Amino acid sequence: MPEITYLEAIRQAMWQEMKRDDRVFLIGEDIGRYGGAFGVSHGMLDEFGPERIIETPISEPSIVGAAVGAAVVDMRPIVEIMFMDFTLLTLDQIANQAGKMHYMFGGKATVPMVIRMPGGSGTGAAAQHSQSLETLLMHMPGLKVAVPSTPYDAKGLLLSAIRDPNPVCFVEHKLLYKTKGEVPEEQYTIPFGVADIKRQGKDLTIVSSGIMVHKSLAVVNRLAEEGIDVEVVDVRTLKPLDNDTIINSVTKTGKLLVVHEAVETAGWAGEIMAVVSGSRAFDYLDAPMRRLTGKNVPIPYNRQLERAAVPQEEDIEREVRAILKGEY
Amino acid sequence: MPTEFIMPKVDMDQEKATIISWNKAEGDEVKQDETVLVVETDKVAIDVTAPATGKLVDIRFKEGDVVPVATVIAYVLGKGETMADIPGRTAATVAPKPVETPKAEAAKAPAAASPVAIRAAQELGVNINDVPASSGRISREDVEQYAESLKAAPQQPLPETGKVAATPAARRLAREAGIALETLAGSGPHGRVQAQDVVAPVPAAARPAAPVAAVSTGERQAKVVPLTSMRQKIADRLQASFRDIPHIFLTVEADVTRLEDARKRLNEIAARQGNSKVSLTAMLVKVIAWGLERNPYLNASLVGQNIHLWEDINVGVATALDEGLIVPVVHNANKLPLRQISESITDLSKRAREGKLALSEIKGGTFTITNLGMFDIPQFNAVINPPECAILAAGSVVRKPVVVDEFDSIEVRPIISLTLSADHRIVDGVVAARFLNDLVEGIESPETML
Numbered sequence: 001m002p003e004i005t006y007l008e009a010i011r012q013a014m015w016q017e018m019k020r021d022d023r024v025f026l027i028g029e030d031i032g033r034y035g036g037a038f039g040v041s042h043g044m045l046d047e048f049g050p051e052r053i054i055e056t057p058i059s060e061p062s063i064v065g066a067a068v069g070a071a072v073v074d075m076r077p078i079v080e081i082m083f084m085d086f087t088l089l090t091l092d093q094i095a096n097q098a099g100k101m102h103y104m105f106g107g108k109a110t111v112p113m114v115i116r117m118p119g120g121s122g123t124g125a126a127a128q129h130s131q132s133l134e135t136l137l138m139h140m141p142g143l144k145v146a147v148p149s150t151p152y153d154a155k156g157l158l159l160s161a162i163r164d165p166n167p168v169c170f171v172e173h174k175l176l177y178k179t180k181g182e183v184p185e186e187q188y189t190i191p192f193g194v195a196d197i198k199r200q201g202k203d204l205t206i207v208s209s210g211i212m213v214h215k216s217l218a219v220v221n222r223l224a225e226e227g228i229d230v231e232v233v234d235v236r237t238l239k240p241l242d243n244d245t246i247i248n249s250v251t252k253t254g255k256l257l258v259v260h261e262a263v264e265t266a267g268w269a270g271e272i273m274a275v276v277s278g279s280r281a282f283d284y285l286d287a288p289m290r291r292l293t294g295k296n297v298p299i300p301y302n303r304q305l306e307r308a309a310v311p312q313e314e315d316i317e318r319e320v321r322a323i324l325k326g327e328y
Numbered sequence: 329m330p331t332e333f334i335m336p337k338v339d340m341d342q343e344k345a346t347i348i349s350w351n352k353a354e355g356d357e358v359k360q361d362e363t364v365l366v367v368e369t370d371k372v373a374i375d376v377t378a379p380a381t382g383k384l385v386d387i388r389f390k391e392g393d394v395v396p397v398a399t400v401i402a403y404v405l406g407k408g409e410t411m412a413d414i415p416g417r418t419a420a421t422v423a424p425k426p427v428e429t430p431k432a433e434a435a436k437a438p439a440a441a442s443p444v445a446i447r448a449a450q451e452l453g454v455n456i457n458d459v460p461a462s463s464g465r466i467s468r469e470d471v472e473q474y475a476e477s478l479k480a481a482p483q484q485p486l487p488e489t490g491k492v493a494a495t496p497a498a499r500r501l502a503r504e505a506g507i508a509l510e511t512l513a514g515s516g517p518h519g520r521v522q523a524q525d526v527v528a529p530v531p532a533a534a535r536p537a538a539p540v541a542a543v544s545t546g547e548r549q550a551k552v553v554p555l556t557s558m559r560q561k562i563a564d565r566l567q568a569s570f571r572d573i574p575h576i577f578l579t580v581e582a583d584v585t586r587l588e589d590a591r592k593r594l595n596e597i598a599a600r601q602g603n604s605k606v607s608l609t610a611m612l613v614k615v616i617a618w619g620l621e622r623n624p625y626l627n628a629s630l631v632g633q634n635i636h637l638w639e640d641i642n643v644g645v646a647t648a649l650d651e652g653l654i655v656p657v658v659h660n661a662n663k664l665p666l667r668q669i670s671e672s673i674t675d676l677s678k679r680a681r682e683g684k685l686a687l688s689e690i691k692g693g694t695f696t697i698t699n700l701g702m703f704d705i706p707q708f709n710a711v712i713n714p715p716e717c718a719i720l721a722a723g724s725v726v727r728k729p730v731v732v733d734e735f736d737s738i739e740v741r742p743i744i745s746l747t748l749s750a751d752h753r754i755v756d757g758v759v760a761a762r763f764l765n766d767l768v769e770g771i772e773s774p775e776t777m778l
Contacts, residue, residue, distance in 0.1 A: 282496050283500040287495060287522075326520075328521070
């Protein structure tokens with residue numbers, strides 16, 4: 001199986017689907033000649049031409065609004081928002097228009113669109129270009145939220161997202177773009193709401209997403225040499241959320257750590273804990289549930305502070321050990 | 329190795345059993361398969377036999393103890409084996425160690441402290457005597473670290489609330505094993521009881537059979553009778569039934585003249601042949617079984633999204649006991665001759681009162697009849713016995729004036745009142761009515777059942 005990067009997997013998913021379905025088009029800032037802020041759409045203008053690789057002025061509300069309009073007349077727009085942070089400008093279009101039409105028109109309208117958005121810190125891009133806003137999107141009814149962690153998941157989930165009859169927010173992590181993994185050349189889909197157990201274990205469950213899955217796995221694989229056996233559940237989609245896999249895992253291990261880069265207060269770790277504590281897994285909990293998240297601060301520009309603001313491997317290791325030792 | 333003698337699990341949903349009596353004492357010789365003790369589940373008393381031949385030792389539970397299934401209750405020593413061969417014996421017989429309290433540490437002789445440390449302790453509001461020294465003397469760092477640890481986790485594990493700190497998993501395990509959390513030593517932070525601490529079961533207090541204490545609640549005096557396991561089970565089941573099943577009640581009256589005539593003739597024949605008499609209950613069971621054949625939706629259970637129409641017709645007969653109620657089942661009642669039904673009911677109720685029913689004899693019922701006729705109750709409503717979907721309450725036979733023909737002639741006839749309680753989720757009123765009409769037909773014209 002060919003090994004390609006996360007970025008190439010996303011491009012491949014879009015490319016193949018645009019070949020298959022001529023209703024699919026890409027719209028966003030600098031996505032043509034420049035190939036997108038991170039180079040995801042590199043080469044696509046030459047292949048598909050300016051009618052299907054639509055470059056826009058710098059106005060996110062207009063981009064998403066145009067896409068919503070196209071979607072309701074049966075096109076399949078893929079929006080690229082340059083940085084997830086700019087999604088905040090478009091919330092009316094995303095939440096009030098795209099997310100609600102299907103419901104408000106009694107199911108007669110569908111809004112088959114994907115909004116791709118690179119999120120997360122680690123590039124020195126400071127407070128307005130480094131946020132993890134997925135919780136905000138999860139909270140709003142009518143939207144689906146995918147948070148792939150690997151090239152394989154990225155391709156399969158993006159294909160599902162494009163074919164989904166209603167809006168999907170597709171959160172890519174900037175630091176993952178260059179990570180590599182095996183990806184089949186042919187098209188395949190990964191259903192939403194199906195978490196992936198990236199590592200089986202029996203002592204503790206880590207529930208995570210995106211780049212934090214990789215950080216957790218690095219720690220967990222080291223701890224395995226000491227006989228500490230941690231299960232890592234990658235949610236893959238935050239909405240719908242695969243409650244069953246999480247509940248089953250915590251029922252098995254009795255201990256839960258949720259790791260996410262988004263800030264702690266009202267972050268989605270709380271949602272996971274609510275799911276667990278309201279389920280049969282409650283009776284199997286053998287330690288307080290914990291969350292390890294971004295600090296409640298804007299991401300600092302200073303590289304050291306930026307690093308300190310979000311969970312790092314050493315933090316995950318400390319937290320896992322503390323839970324297993326019963327320090328909470 | 330000595331043979332483990334464990335509390336057997338004889339029923340699918342059985343979690344524990346109460347030891348009623350030991351027939352053997354510590355040190356007695358036992359033979360394999362010989363009855364050594366009697367235990368009681370929620371439903372029945374069971375003779376428990378020895379798992380091996382040898383000497384019965386290390387009896388861990390006494391009469392009245394409630395013991396989770398699969399728990400080792402004793403050992404049987406084979407030839408040449410001694411108590412020392414019993415694995416982990418010492419560990420299992422040690423009383424739970426008391427919860428460690430921080431006071432025990434505070435009682436140590438205080439270590440010397442630097443003046444800076446003493447000042448820091450005052451500023452931070454920390455008792456310097458509580459601070460552990462990392463070297464010979466308590467340093468300022470020690471004080472700060474200790475203060476930090478206090479902040480992270482207050483060192484008052486069990487304040488005077490009297491509540492036990494325990495994880496949900498430990499609580500569940502303790503609940504399942506019937507162990508009081510208070511008796512366990514917690515190995516978690518601040519003495520929190522964790523799953524691993526709920527290991528060797530601690531015998532529960534003997535189950536009292538009679539009022540144990542007179543308590544005063546305000547000005548009123550009450551004798552306190554703890555629920556027996558049977559009473560608890562009855563309470564749980566009937567509560568769930570009446571809460572979850574929408575009951576409908578339909579009452580009919582039937583003239584039992586001809587049924588009683590038939591019974592009289594049958595009993596005269598039986599007397600000549602030296603057979604036992606046939607009871608009215610047995611005849612009603614026969615009529616019910618016949619009616620259920622014609623009305624399969626009354627011989628049914630609601631299981632998830634499906635209705636199970638049972639192929640067997642197994643009629644339970646509610647039987648009063650001193651301590652509660654049990655429903656022994658006449659299996660395949662529709663296929664049995666009347667006399668066999670009658671003998672079966674007599675035998676089952678006798679053994680029910682003696683607590684000697686086998687589990688199979690109280691399982692698998694598809695319909696229940698409850699009869700208070702002998703107490704002169706003319707009519708009453710019963711609560712459905714899940715997973716069945718209906719129960720028939722038979723009242724006493726009362727002599728009443730009734731209209732017997734189209735000329736409005738009135739005669740005095742023996743009349744029985746039958747009240748059907750049915751699960752309205754799967755039994756409509758019309759379905760229930762048809763069944764009752766069939767029962768009336770079977771009672772008033774027994775020959776139709778031939």
